[in-house]
Amino acid sequence: MIGKSTIKLIKSLALKKFRIKENLFLVEGDKIVSEVLDSDYLVEKLFVTNSYLISNKEKCKKARLFTEVSPSDIKKASQLKNPQNCLALCRIPAKSDHPNNLGNNLSIYLDDIQNPGNLGTIIRICDWFNVEYLFLSPKTVDCYMPKVIQASMGSFCRIKILTIGFEQLADFAAESDIPIYGAFLEGNNVYREMLPQRAILVMGNEGNGIQKEVEKKINKKIKIPEISLNAKRAESLNVSVATAIICSEFKRQLFS
């Protein structure tokens, strides 16, 4: 059984102030919990049903504390529409706000992304395309929000995510001679650019795009050319979709 106060704690983790206070975040879903148990994250408390326990006994021992509970207990505590067989409370790692170096690959900077589904999807894209760092502006949605974690499908376990102000990052990139690209509705056709292996790509907020202050320090503006010949057509692409297309183009040029 999951006690009332624990259920209250779990529910409270939907809000950032309680995640900060408790220094914990919530992970749900059999597959994602299995991935977090295999990762460097510290799982403080794990609640599992018997069916999960039977197939994952060794894995469960990796948690500091694990408790077998009934499916209806999971349901009571869950924030999912379709609760599964486990639920983990994980420690938020100490923040390092400066990478040791920017590596040799593409990194991404998100300038105030607000939608948790978008952030989660972008984390998954970074995992697929081997993006080095995912940098978040201080106003970007918190990456430990349950909806972000769920949308990332476990990829949050493998991606280096850092919150950093753009100014600091731009200085660091300049020192290391790394070009900063930005995605705009007006810019050079990304398909016709010679894209380098090592770069930072800036993606802007869903409604407002990249901030003026950030734009000033961008070395190269790129766009995904619209193909539709209609005067009336989609004005933009969803930011996670645009991130995917541009990442794909960086990697295509490198590997094909």
Added chain:
Amino acid sequence: MIGKSTIKLIKSLALKKFRIKENLFLVEGDKIVSEVLDSDYLVEKLFVTNSYLISNKEKCKKARLFTEVSPSDIKKASQLKNPQNCLALCRIPAKSDHPNNLGNNLSIYLDDIQNPGNLGTIIRICDWFNVEYLFLSPKTVDCYMPKVIQASMGSFCRIKILTIGFEQLADFAAESDIPIYGAFLEGNNVYREMLPQRAILVMGNEGNGIQKEVEKKINKKIKIPEISLNAKRAESLNVSVATAIICSEFKRQLFS
């Protein structure tokens, strides 16, 4: 004011059986409603606040019936978290289940996509990349579901969407000598394929991929190569993200 029975009607349109019974679907949001008013869709009833009406008087006259209501009325009827200034009930057009011809461009077939956000995002991608037809398998989520309409951001007004069984489509494609591509986790590297201007691209269900029966009739299997060198990495990309990347590659080869 919006009468109680109308509010009940609007709420009922969340469910497919009521959309079919009433032959209506719901469109919300100032921008999307403006786009639907400019489109060929018949807007049966339109509810607008004074502020929307002032800026869009001529547009509002395009609806069969428009009524000025208070923001709190919109709020009562809305299915959005942040209701805006208008709400339209539109007629579902008569279905044509067979296109006259398959055109000269890329078309897409969705094999049982279940998530309304994914379908809406794919509709927006089709609009951006000038996809000719978007074919939906009979079990794909209904394109008139409010969440699909909202996620498509008005692009549903411009895209030709048809529900059709795959067998029928495949026969039609064979007659017209159009190759059928399918996205798989194993297949030819899409970056290294010579992609034609005219093709049908099949994208599979979120959890299960492309059905075996459908797979048999696919002429060419393609994949987006994973770049990550980690043994542990994202197992797949979200289907709307994968659709975007493959569409982008078809169009890049054509236009750059």
